[in-house]
Amino acid sequence: MSDFFLVAEIKNLFNDEGYLVVSPVTDFPERFIVGLNVYIDVFGENKLFIIEDVINDKGKIYLKFKNFDNSDSIDFLINKRVFVKEEDLVRLEANTYFIHDLIGCKVYKDLKFFGYLTEVYSFPANDVYVVNDEKGEDILIPAIEKFVKSINIQNRRIDISGELDFEDES
Structure with a gap:
């Protein structure tokens, strides 16, 4: 459908x-x-x-x-x-998005391709984006202003903060 x-x-x-x-x-x-x-x-x-x-x-x-x-x-x-x-569909307020519009967007960190948004988990405090990175691993990113810098649905692009550190600490 x-x-x-x-x-x-x-x-x-x-x-x-x-x-x-x-x-x-x-x-x-x-x-x-x-x-x-x-x-x-x-x-x-x-x-x-x-x-x-x-x-x-x-x-x-x-x-x-x-x-x-x-x-x-x-x-x-x-x-x-x-x-x-x-x-x-319900008309959304500014800076709010339908999950189906976010799924599949390319995600960039410090202007470098990081992965694709594959899923969104909804929680009372905030949503969490699941990004499948270039290594094929799922990375969870809180969908808050501190970490998500911009979303452009027309260009299918999400920019996340360079402050996020996903390196394995072990």
Whole structure:
């Protein structure tokens, strides 16, 4: 589903009125609003579903799609993944990035190629970037201003601080 971005996974039926239990895969659970177009892979095709109602109960999200009014009509979606198109992604504040935009960026230390960003771990204090260096080793870099000097998504480039020392101390 290129050009589509994962936002939730359907876990189960919620009730007999066609509501589904979904597990958000987003930092923005408030993105689920009435009228939002979402896409679900049904038999190999991206099918459009329109959110008719949303219940957000203490962090649990329940969705009801338009024209699906009972559990029998919607149970085929259990264990499916919910996507949105790029134009429906949440607009980010300055200096914040989608993980999918960071993955694959070249990372430079002191203007010298250092490796590729391969993964991002999200923690309460800050994210941590996983960079696969030229030796094939994964290096963990805290995603804080002290260590990450610049990010240029258009050029797929991240510059990190020369202060970081990754030499083996043993």
